[in-house]
Amino acid sequence: MRISFGGGGTDLASYYEKHGGMVISASINKYFYTILEMREDDRIQIISSDLQLSQTVRDFYDLKLGEGLDIPVSVIKHFNIQRGMNLFMASEVPPGTGLGSSGTVCVNLVNLFNELEHMKMSKQEMAETAYKIGHDTLGMPIGKQDEYAASFGGLNVFYFTKEGVKVEPLDISREIRKRLEEDIMLFFTGRTRDSSKILSSQDRGGREDQGEVVQSLHNIKKLGYDIKKAITEGDLRWFGELMAQAWENKKKLAKGITNERIDSLYKIAMDNGAIGAKLTGAGGGGYLMLFCEKAHQKAVREALAAQGLRQMDFKFDMHGAKIIGGD
DSSP states (O other), X not given: OEEEXXXXXXXXXXXXXXXXXXXXXXXXXXXXXXXXXXXXXXXXXXXXXXXXXXXXXXXXXXXXXXXXXXXXXXXXXXXXXXXXXXXXXXXXXXXXSSSOHHHHHHHHHHHHHHHHTTOOOOHHHHHHHHHHIIIIISOOOOXXXXXXXXXXXXXXXXXXXXXXXXXXXXXXXXXXXXXXXXXXXXXXXXXXXXXXXXXXXXXXXXXXXXXXXXXXXXXXXXXXXXXXXXXXXXXXXXXXXXHHHHHHHHTTSSTTSOOHHHHHHHHHHHHTTOSEEEESTTSSSSEEEEEOOHHHHHHHHHHHHTTTOEEEOXXXXXXXXXXXXXX
């Protein structure tokens, strides 16, 4: 999974193909797993623990879209895997929580079948393949940062243009990376959401050059460059302040990004010592991400716990999608 530090929203084609986009993203050690077992017959069984859904068909040609398992079905069809298999999928975090789960699922499966078919795809090729399956095949209103973060791992600046994507690892010391891990706090709001409505509205605003949406994205991109500077220079208090400014601009992108409950939680966090805060992902629910120095973390944790929120610990993941076993 991933969290983004800045530039989120500028990775949608409706924006970056006209203006260029950039996102600073960090992969974290919360994972999506797929277990693959090849069968001796032609039957294909797909089970999602998180969605509590399954599909079992006689063979490749009976695979169906529209039954809640469109991503694995589409990836199998893309790679034309006409062999029997059992796929079991499970995640460490709930779907729809703003940590890039859909893109992570798709990259995970692309990596799996890349290994199975001995295709030796690069990380960039895996990210692009996953994006095309999600955006082009399934028509999901998604950007590209989730697929790239899941594929590459680590802390990166992604630059998006019509011509392609440039990946630049964030050049920071181990000390700054450790401080980021310690001072960023993630709290589950208790609400999952379907990001498609929010992203569709934002995507439409970019395509139609709606003034407020495009200007907010310009501001978010500029703040993204400032965030990159703050992190690389080790000025993390400034980073927190910039995060707060980016959230104010993000709220202008579409209806549903925030609500009274989220605004209340945001205020509680800030009143208790957080320097910056925002929701992960498209908004509407998921995880509240804070930048809060150690001296104030206990007060913030207790204040949010009183509102029913629980903190999720994390570390940065530096590897990206990988195969962890098998013959």
